[in-house]
Amino acid sequence: MINKWSLKNYKHIIIETIEVTLNEIKTHITGSKSSSILPSPGEAQALASRFAGVLPRPFLKYKPYWILWAIISRCGKAYYEKNPTELYISRDVVTRWVKEFQIPQERIKEYLIPLIDYGVLEFSDKPEYLYRVRGEFFNLIGPIAQYSTFTIPPEELTSTMMVLDGIMTIYIIAKAKRVPWLLKLPMIYTISGLEPEPGKFKIRDVLEIERVNAVDSYLVNERGLGKEFVWGIKTAAFRLMTSNRIIERVIEGRGYKLYGPWVRIHEEGARRFYIRRFRERYEKEFRRL
Amino acid sequence: MSVILGFERITRKWTPLRTFAGIAVESALDAVKQGDVDVAPYFSKLLYLLPFAPLSVEKVLTYSLIKASRGYIEKNPSLYEVHVSEVPGFEPDEVDKVKVAFEFLHGLDIAELIPPDRIKLKSEVINAIVEPVAPYLATKIDLSRVDLSRSSYPYRVVSGISSLYVMHKSDRLPTSFTIMMGLLSPTAWVRRDGKVDRKTTIERDEWEKARSNMSMLRRLRNKFDLEYFRTIGLLHENNIVVAIYPRAIEIVGTFVDKVIVPVYERYYRLRRVVKRARS
Numbered sequence: 001m002i003n004k005w006s007l008k009n010y011k012h013i014i015i016e017t018i019e020v021t022l023n024e025i026k027t028h029i030t031g032s033k034s035s036s037i038l039p040s041p042g043e044a045q046a047l048a049s050r051f052a053g054v055l056p057r058p059f060l061k062y063k064p065y066w067i068l069w070a071i072i073s074r075c076g077k078a079y080y081e082k083n084p085t086e087l088y089i090s091r092d093v094v095t096r097w098v099k100e101f102q103i104p105q106e107r108i109k110e111y112l113i114p115l116i117d118y119g120v121l122e123f124s125d126k127p128e129y130l131y132r133v134r135g136e137f138f139n140l141i142g143p144i145a146q147y148s149t150f151t152i153p154p155e156e157l158t159s160t161m162m163v164l165d166g167i168m169t170i171y172i173i174a175k176a177k178r179v180p181w182l183l184k185l186p187m188i189y190t191i192s193g194l195e196p197e198p199g200k201f202k203i204r205d206v207l208e209i210e211r212v213n214a215v216d217s218y219l220v221n222e223r224g225l226g227k228e229f230v231w232g233i234k235t236a237a238f239r240l241m242t243s244n245r246i247i248e249r250v251i252e253g254r255g256y257k258l259y260g261p262w263v264r265i266h267e268e269g270a271r272r273f274y275i276r277r278f279r280e281r282y283e284k285e286f287r288r289l
Numbered sequence: 290m291s292v293i294l295g296f297e298r299i300t301r302k303w304t305p306l307r308t309f310a311g312i313a314v315e316s317a318l319d320a321v322k323q324g325d326v327d328v329a330p331y332f333s334k335l336l337y338l339l340p341f342a343p344l345s346v347e348k349v350l351t352y353s354l355i356k357a358s359r360g361y362i363e364k365n366p367s368l369y370e371v372h373v374s375e376v377p378g379f380e381p382d383e384v385d386k387v388k389v390a391f392e393f394l395h396g397l398d399i400a401e402l403i404p405p406d407r408i409k410l411k412s413e414v415i416n417a418i419v420e421p422v423a424p425y426l427a428t429k430i431d432l433s434r435v436d437l438s439r440s441s442y443p444y445r446v447v448s449g450i451s452s453l454y455v456m457h458k459s460d461r462l463p464t465s466f467t468i469m470m471g472l473l474s475p476t477a478w479v480r481r482d483g484k485v486d487r488k489t490t491i492e493r494d495e496w497e498k499a500r501s502n503m504s505m506l507r508r509l510r511n512k513f514d515l516e517y518f519r520t521i522g523l524l525h526e527n528n529i530v531v532a533i534y535p536r537a538i539e540i541v542g543t544f545v546d547k548v549i550v551p552v553y554e555r556y557y558r559l560r561r562v563v564k565r566a567r568s
Contacts, residue, residue, distance in 0.1 A: 038488075040488060041537065042488075042492050042536060043490050045536075045537055046489060046490050046534065049532070152535075156533045159532035159533055159539075162532075245531070248541075249327060257543075259542060261489075
């Protein structure tokens with residue numbers, strides 16, 4: 001029912017999957033020409049929107065989260081007006097953040113450190129400014145955020161915001177190399193369906209109820225997680241999966257059908273992890289000889 | 290890998306477009322017969338758009354299907370029959386409208402008339418469309434409290450199935466349905482090795498291309514704009530469009546998997562057969 005190999009290595013596979021996702025989105029949104037798994041930019045946007053609503057904790061407290069949105073807004077404006085000076089953050093702007101977000105003056109550094117750690121901001125190369133939005137982050141978020149500088153048509157509003165949120169989430173998680181449980185559990189459920197065929201990395205796209213239960217008992221019995229903890233996270237994770245449409249529909253009597261590209265990036269993540277592990281082992285052998 | 294059959298080929302001329310839409314009805318019906326009941330709601334309310342069908346058909350057929358599925362579960366063939374006066378949603382003086390619908394269903398070989406004022410669904414209809422949905426409908430809709438004006442999920446299922454079956458039987462399609470299939474056709478394509486690839490989003494430029502291709506067709510030239518807006522209405526009303534992104538539109542995955550991909554597979558096979566026969 002469940003693939004023990006993938007569950008044993010879930011931490012690495014999940015990180016690999018997040019990196020695959022970030023690369024996919026980068027490829028499509030910045031329009032670079034490297035080969036990709038997803039066929040079109042729209043597909044990448046749809047995939048990104050599946051990661052929305054995960055971020056605030058444990059990475060950022062609420063106030064840094066607001067600052068982050070202010071930075072995204074700034075990126076959008078800079079992209080739309082093609083004006084790179086918007087990306088520089090002066091002492092003035094920082095004092096405005098202090099005042100408007102009601103952050104104590106002596107603690108502002110503490111609030112900005114996570115943003116620097118996660119690669120959103122970096123120290124400025126021009127002496128008159130304090131910080132600068134990192135180019136990588138700007139290239140990723142600018143093309144979508146530019147739509148927020150003018151009125152978005154109402155039917156596009158929710159989904160555009162979800163795409164922005166999702167891109168930002170993937171970027172920060174990929175930089176932090178740490179995935180919150182809320183997202184980790186759906187990913188574990190997904191990779192537990194890896195078919196045990198050697199050489200073919202296929203994941204069953206129907207999430208069966210038995211599989212969910214088997215994963216839960218694996219986490220409790222063999223990984224030593226608390227039972228109540230798993231139950232609590234499970235409910236929240238299912239809420240995330242339905243509200244972000246990771247679960248596409250219910251198949252009566254069998255389980256839940258998962259969103260296609262979501263399954264595909266997990267397959268790719270598992271494949272890359274396997275290849276990397278294989279190469280590492282091979283290199284070790286080689287060195288011993 | 291290069292594409293040998295994609296949306297451009299389908300939307301550029303009327304015959305492929307019409308064939309494509311025709312096969313779509315068959316595939317959707319097959320999906321329902323195989324037990325995927327949740328494909329049906331995507332086709333609900335299409336009967337109203339069929340130009341030659343009387344408006345009362347939708348109600349009458351929906352009611353008889355609901356009644357028949359109860360009959361199927363209880364193994365009571367007398368419930369396959371419907372009397373003129375029992376169809377809800379009609380005033381007592383509107384009996385003529387119901388009778389017109391009866392005649393129409395008889396004409397399409399869906400039901401047989403039992404004079405003076407009854408119809409009975411044919412056994413092939415029971416086998417084809419009542420059987421797969423009966424367990425579902427019989428538990429969800431109470432026969433004594435049928436309200437045909439509602440648009441909740443179980444009603445949309447019946448409505449979709451009846452639309453599909455009438456289109457299948459009469460072999461005529463509403464123009465807006467044909468346009469809808471053309472607009473949704475970019476979600477899959479056939480590669481050179483004969484395999485079908487899929488995606489769930491349509492890029493804005495693909496959409497515009499499909500739209501402009503179809504607006505040039507001589508058959509649609511006069512009425513394209515009107516039918517296009519009707520199509521947009523259909524797409525939203527039947528929840529086929531899930532989300533609209535700045536440069537793309539997302540389509541519900543079930544529709545792509547269960548309808549569009551099988552259509553491409555069949556269409557591709559059909560084309561190869563025709564080509565071989567010609568050569």
